[in-house]
Amino acid sequence: MYTDKVMDHFSNPRNVGQIEHPNVVVKVGDPGCGDAVLIFLKIDNDVITDVKYKVYGCGAAIATTSMASTMIMGKSLDEALEVTDDTVAEALGGLPENKMHCSNLAATAIRAAVTRYLHPPENTES
Ligand code: FES
Numbered sequence: 001m002y003t004d005k006v007m008d009h010f011s012n013p014r015n016v017g018q019i020e021h022p023n024v025v026v027k028v029g030d031p032g033c034g035d036a037v038l039i040f041l042k043i044d045n046d047v048i049t050d051v052k053y054k055v056y057g058c059g060a061a062i063a064t065t066s067m068a069s070t071m072i073m074g075k076s077l078d079e080a081l082e083v084t085d086d087t088v089a090e091a092l093g094g095l096p097e098n099k100m101h102c103s104n105l106a107a108t109a110i111r112a113a114v115t116r117y118l119h120p121p122e123n124t125e126s
Contacts, residue, residue: 003093006063013066017052024117028109035061037109046077060102068106
C-alpha cells in the first residue's frame with residue numbers, strides 16, 4: 001500500500017528534532033485527525049540553513065514531514081513556498097488516496113513557518 005520511499009522515510013525519518021535558537025517555530029495541526037507538526041527553521045539571508053520538526057501523527061504524516069524537510073533544506077524561502085502537498089506526495093512516489101491529506105500537514109507547516117518569518121505577528125505588549 002505504501003511505496004518504498006514512504007516506508008524509508010517512515011522508518012528512518014530525516015531531520016527529526018528541534019533547533020535551539022530557531023528564527024521561527026510554528027505548530028500546525030489537522031483538526032480532522034488531531035495530528036500535528038511542530039517545525040523549526042533556521043534562516044540566513046532568506047535561505048533555510050536548518051530545519052527540524054517534531055511530528056505527532058500517522059505513518060504518512062511522519063514520512064511526508066521527513067520528505068518535506070529534505071525538500072526545503074538549503075533552499076530559498078521562495079523555493080520552500082513552492083512545496084505543496086502534491087509535490088511532497090509526488091517525491092514519495094505517491095500516497096494511497098485515503099492518505100493524501102496527510103501530506104498537507106507538512107506543506108502547511110512549511111508555508112506557515114515561512115509566512116510567520118516574513119510577516120511576524122505584531123508585538124501586542126504595551
Ligand atoms: Fe492525520 Fe495522517 S491521519 S496526518
